Amino acid sequence: xxxxxxxxxxxxxxFIAMLSAGATLSLVGVIIIPLHLVTLRFTLMHVGLFGAAFxxxxxLHPTITAYVLVLNVSILMGIITREKKESASSVAALFMTLAxxxxxxxxxxxxxxxxxxxxxxxxxxxxxxxxxxWGTLLLGLxxxxxxxxxxxxxxxxxxxxxLAHVLGVPVQAIMSMIxxxxxxxxxxxxxxxxxxxxxxxxxxxxxxxxxVAKNFLSTLILTSVFGFLTALSGFLLALYxxxxxxxxxxxxSSLIVLVTYSGVYIHxxxxxxxxx
Numbered sequence: 001x002x003x004x005x006x007x008x009x010x011x012x013x014x015f016i017a018m019l020s021a022g023a024t025l026s027l028v029g030v031i032i033i034p035l036h037l038v039t040l041r042f043t044l045m046h047v048g049l050f051g052a053a054f055x056x057x058x059x060l061h062p063t064i065t066a067y068v069l070v071l072n073v074s075i076l077m078g079i080i081t082r083e084k085k086e087s088a089s090s091v092a093a094l095f096m097t098l099a100x101x102x103x104x105x106x107x108x109x110x111x112x113x114x115x116x117x118x119x120x121x122x123x124x125x126x127x128x129x130x131x132x133x134w135g136t137l138l139l140g141l142x143x144x145x146x147x148x149x150x151x152x153x154x155x156x157x158x159x160x161x162x163l164a165h166v167l168g169v170p171v172q173a174i175m176s177m178i179x180x181x182x183x184x185x186x187x188x189x190x191x192x193x194x195x196x197x198x199x200x201x202x203x204x205x206x207x208x209x210x211x212v213a214k215n216f217l218s219t220l221i222l223t224s225v226f227g228f229l230t231a232l233s234g235f236l237l238a239l240y241x242x243x244x245x246x247x248x249x250x251x252x253s254s255l256i257v258l259v260t261y262s263g264v265y266i267h268x269x270x271x272x273x274x275x276x
Contacts (some may be wrong), residue, residue, distance in 0.1 A: 003116070009130075009187070010128065011121070011239075012188055013129070013130060013132070013133045014128050014235070015235055016133060016247070017125065017128055017133050017137075017192060017237050018192060018245070019228060019231050020136055020137050021136055021189065021192055021201055021227075021231060022201060022205070022227035022228045022229070022230050023034075023142065023200050023224045023225075023226075023227050023231070024139070024141075025140065025143065025145045025185045025188060025205060025227070026202065026222060026223050026224060026229075027144075027206070027220060027223055028041075028143065028181060028182055028185045028202050029206025029207065029223060030049045030210070030219055030220060030223050031032050031158070031178055031218070032182065032184075032206075033092075033205070033207065033210060034230070035158065036179075037178075037182070038259045039092040039093070039096075039201065040092045041182060041186055041198070041199075041202060042092070043095050043096035044070050044073065044183055044186040044187075045190065045198045046095075046099040046103065047073045047095060047096075047099040047188060048067075048070045048099055048187055048197070048229055049104045049190075050100070050103040051065045051069030051070060052065060053102075053106040053107050054102075056106075056110070057106045060188050061064070062133075066187055066190055066191075067184075067187040069086040070183045070186055070190075071180065071182070071183045071187065072180045074182055074183025074184075074186075075179060075180060077085050077091050077092065077095065077179060078174075078178075078179035078180070088108075094100070094109075103106055123182075125191070125192050125193070125245050125246070127246070128152060136192075139185070139188055140210070141194055141203065143181060146181060153169045153174055154174070154216075155216050157169065157174060158216070164216075167225060184267075189201045189202055190244070191256035193246035193250070195244045197250045198248075199253075200230060200246070200248070200252075200254075201227065201231070202232070204205065204230070204253040204254060204256070204257050205223050205227035205230055205256070207221045207257055208222070208223075208226050208256050208260040209222035209226055211257075211261055212260055226253075226260075230244040230249060230252050230256060231249060232250045233251070233252040234249030234252040235248075236255070236263060239253060
């Protein structure tokens, strides 16, 4: 059944894009969790929702408008937090409120078909074009390159930002790039799984990896593995049981986190009892 389905170009594009996104976009979570940028990714998700709604209202391609707006807002937030010394959480709260309110106002004022609204929230990966697939693959490659080139610098920034400054690490430049990568990753995840399920790709795999990893390298590897398994199991579950791909991916990602946390808890209990 899988081979027959993959013979259809649209399903093949979706399958490859999901696996690539799971293995690479998930690495963004390794940064946003330790740096407490969780609110930021939530904000960009809502900005993407507003961008898609804006595109629909003007008769433009919603994916393109979402990409453009998310990327610009992520750059703007990076500049504000750097120049004005505002906390990322404060700036994120402003943009999130504005974007969410604007999105619902647009959807209320403009006669938008129900299915287009559903696609914004839940995604519609089966409508990916070949250009969308290449965009996802190139972004994944760029993320891998970013982590490879800045491996030691990222470790220092995540360990202690002030110490990284003292040691001559270009913290501001790297943080600006992090904001841009996060914006691109959120916009891509919106296209794949929808606004409500971005965390399934960008947050939960890293959350599970951070629970069991021993160092930065193992965290990156496990995050990529968990992200890949999330995408693969979610896609296969949707294919064989006829479920929405975004929703099944979210369930798969959540189960991986629950199994990981349960495994760690059981291991600690057994270790504690054996030493008692």
